[in-house]
Every structure is written in C-alpha cells, then in structure tokens.
Amino acid sequence: MRRPFRLVVRGILALTAAAVAVFFLPYSFGLLPERAFDAGCTAGRALGTELACYRFMWNTVTVGVFIGIIGPLIGVFLVHREMALIGETLAHTAFAGVAFGTLLFAASGWDARLLLVALAAAVIGALAVQELADRTGSYGDVPVAIMLTGSFALGTLFIDLGGGFAFVDVNSYLFGNISITDERSVALMAILSLSVVAAVGLCYKQLLFITFDEQAARVAGLAVSRYTVLLVVLTALVIVGAMQILGVILVAAMLVVPVAAASLVAGSFRETLLVAVVVGELSVLGGIALSWTAGLRPGATIVVIAIGWYLVAVVRS
Numbered sequence: 001m002r003r004p005f006r007l008v009v010r011g012i013l014a015l016t017a018a019a020v021a022v023f024f025l026p027y028s029f030g031l032l033p034e035r036a037f038d039a040g041c042t043a044g045r046a047l048g049t050e051l052a053c054y055r056f057m058w059n060t061v062t063v064g065v066f067i068g069i070i071g072p073l074i075g076v077f078l079v080h081r082e083m084a085l086i087g088e089t090l091a092h093t094a095f096a097g098v099a100f101g102t103l104l105f106a107a108s109g110w111d112a113r114l115l116l117v118a119l120a121a122a123v124i125g126a127l128a129v130q131e132l133a134d135r136t137g138s139y140g141d142v143p144v145a146i147m148l149t150g151s152f153a154l155g156t157l158f159i160d161l162g163g164g165f166a167f168v169d170v171n172s173y174l175f176g177n178i179s180i181t182d183e184r185s186v187a188l189m190a191i192l193s194l195s196v197v198a199a200v201g202l203c204y205k206q207l208l209f210i211t212f213d214e215q216a217a218r219v220a221g222l223a224v225s226r227y228t229v230l231l232v233v234l235t236a237l238v239i240v241g242a243m244q245i246l247g248v249i250l251v252a253a254m255l256v257v258p259v260a261a262a263s264l265v266a267g268s269f270r271e272t273l274l275v276a277v278v279v280g281e282l283s284v285l286g287g288i289a290l291s292w293t294a295g296l297r298p299g300a301t302i303v304v305i306a307i308g309w310y311l312v313a314v315v316r317s
Contacts, residue, residue, distance in 0.1 A: 005265070012278045016065070024062050028190035030183065051292055059181040060245060060298070064284040066193040067242045067254060072262070072276030073200055074238050075255035076269070077231055080211050085144050086232060087252035089129060090122050090239045093151040095248040097121025097240075098173055099158035115188050115240060122236035125151060130229050152248075176247035176299030189241045196234050207231060208269065245288075246299040253303040254280060261310040264317040279309045 026032045037058070044052035051057055078084055101117035125147060132143035200207065206227050209217045217224050235255070242251045262275035287302030294301075 006271075009275055009278050012281065013274060016069070016277070016281055020065065020069075024065050025190060027058065027062055028186050030187075049293075051289070056181065057288075057292070059183065059186045060288060061285070062186050063181050063189050063241065063244055064288050064302075065281065066189050067238075067245065068281035068284040069277055070193050070196045070238050071242060071254035072258040072280040073273065074196065074231070074234050075259045076262075076273045076276055077207055077211050078235065078255055079259045079263070080269070081231075083232075084252070084256045085148075086126075086129060087235055087239060087255040089144050089148040089151070090125050090232075090236050091243065091248045091251045092148050092155070093125030094118040094122040094236070094240050094243055095173060096125075096151045096155035096158065098243075099155035103158055103161060115185055115244075118243065119192075119237065119240045121151075122240050123233055126232040126236040127229065130225075130232050134225065172247070173243065174247050174249050175297050176243070176245045176250065181244045185244060189244075192237045192241045196237055199230065199234055203227060203230065212269075245284075246302060247297075250299040250303050253306060254284075257303065257306040257310055258283065261306070261313040264310075264313040279306065283309060 023032065023036075037052075037055070040058075041050075041053040044050060075084075075087070078086060095118075097118035097120060098114050100121065101114040104113075104117065129144065129147050132147065206217075206222060207230075209220075209222060210224050210227050214224055238255065239251055242254055246254060258276040258279035259272065261279050262272045266272040266275045283302050283306035286305045288298055290296065290305070291298040291301040
C-alpha cells in the first residue's frame with residue numbers, strides 16, 4: 001500500500017479501536033451512563049437527525065461495529081482457504097436454529113434466547129460440515145450444497161410445524177431488521193466478538209500456517225484438523241451475530257466482499273486483514289445510516305455498499 005493510504009487505514013482502525021474500548025463495549029454490558037444517550041441525542045438533533053435518539057439504533061450500530069470487525073477477521077482466512085461458501089451454509093443452519101427456537105419459546109421477535117439456539121445449531125452445523133469435508137476429502141460442492149439446502153429446508157419445516165410463516169416475521173431473519181436487536185442480544189454479540197478476536201489472536205500463526213501451506217503444517221506436526229474445526233466454529237459465531245442485521249441470505253457477504261476488495265489493494269496478508277476490517281466498518285456504518293434515511297433494508301444496503309468498495313478497488317487496481 002502507498003503511504004497515504006496506509007495512514008488512512010491505520011487512522012480508521014485506531015478510531016474504531018478507541019470507539020470500541022470507550023463506548024461500544026461499555027454500552028454492550030450496560031455500563032454507559034444515561035447522560036451519554038442524552039448527549040448523543042442532542043448532538044444528533046443539532047446535525048438534523050433523530051438517529052441517536054432511539055435505543056434500538058444504538059443497539060444496531062453497536063452490533064454493526066462488531067460485525068465490521070469479526071466478519072473480515074474470519075473471512076480473510078476463509079477466502080484464502082477457498083472456503084467462502086461455508087459462511088452461506090452456516091447461515092442457513094443458523095436459520096434452522098432460529099426456526100426451532102420459535103417452537104421452543106413461541107417467540108415472534110428476535111431475542112437472546114433465539115440467538116443461543118441459532119448459535120448451537122450453527123456450531124453443530126459447522127462440526128457437521130467439517131465431518132463431511134473430512135469424509136469426502138475436500139470442501140467440495142456436494143457436501144456444502146447438501147448442508148446448505150438441507151438446513152434451510154429443515155428451518156422451513158420447523159416454521160410450518162409452529163403454525164406457518166405467520167408465526168414469525170420470516171423476512172426479518174432472511175433479510176435483516178434494524179429494530180429487532182435488544183440489549184441482551186447486544187451483550188451476547190459483544191461476548192461472541194471478544195471470543196472471536198481472542199481466539200484469532202491466540203492462534204493467528206497456526207491459522208496462517210494452515211491457510212497457506214496445509215501440507216507443510218501437517219508435516220510440521222500441527223493439528224490441522226483441530227485448527228480447521230476452530231476456524232469453522234468461529235465462522236459460526238460470526239454468522240449468528242451478523243444475522244440480526246444482515247439476515248440469512250446476505251450474511252456471508254461480510255465474510256467475503258470486504259476481503260475481496262482488500263486483496264486487490266493490499267500487499268500482504270496482514271494488510272489485507274486490516275484493510276478488510278476498514279472496508280467492513282465503512283460498509284456496515286454507511287449501510288445502517290443509508291437504510292435509516294432512505295427506508296431501505298439494512299442487510300441489502302450494507303452489502304451493496306461493500307460491493308461498491310470492491311468495484312472501487314477493482315478500478316484502482
């Protein structure tokens with residue numbers, strides 16, 4: 001990367017890290033004083049917007065910031081290992097979990113309980129995908145397609161068993177909804193994000209090794225299967241958290257598109273990771289703001305903006 005561009009990337013990352021530490025993490029666990037909300041609402045009105053006056057928007061932006069970090073963080077490993085479709089598969093598995101959760105709790109809105117059931121389903125799906133991949137020798141199209149379509153079909157059957165599609169707001173799960181994220185879901189998302197960042201930080205070298213030379217990693221005695229399972233399970237965590245805003249159909253885009261854009265302008269794996277996080281944050285925050293002002297679906301708006309950044313990177317490269 002050229003030096004000015006590198007400075008911009010580092011500046012955005014520094015601002016993001018400071019905002020997460022000072023604001024978003026305390027907010028996630030209910031530690032932010034009430035006067036902070038009043039100050040934010042007053043500042044927003046001064047700028048001509050009521051965006052900061054609604055608590056559900058604070059929830060959405062907080063979850064969005066976490067998605068912008070952990071989506072590309074995991075996606076950069078998936079893309080370089082040619083496992084991009086795993087995200088889409090686990091999204092459909094998580095949808096089956098949400099549908100099953102509605103049977104258990106008779107809930108019509110998203111809450112932390114549905115997140116937990118979706119998380120359990122996604123993790124089970126992740127382990128099942130890994131088992132299928134091991135038995136077939138690769139992450140081929142057949143096992144992935146079977147898990148993807150089968151889990152979505154299972155979710156549809158759960159919804160029918162619970163009283164049909166009127167039983168839940170299916171569109172919220174398929175396409176995302178900025179108004180369904182409650183405080184408990186935000187706290188769970190913060191915990192998931194901290195877990196993902198910590199796991200990648202502790203196992204970064206091992207994940208990097210198996211990403212670029214799996215055969216050499218096996219020769220060196222590295223437990224490749226164990227770290228592959230870890231990567232797939234971390235993907236499940238990201239998918240479940242991002243479903244709230246992006247929805248099942250679009251959630252995998254945050255694992256792939258920012259990384260694809262970053263790969264065109266970065267000169268190394270580490271730079272790709274950092275630029276991908278910046279693209280992810282700009283896409284999520286820009287998409288939330290535009291969806292609010294224009295009355296658009298947040299998931300679709302975020303993905304279109306991310307693809308816009310990708311096209312900019314294509315032109316620049």
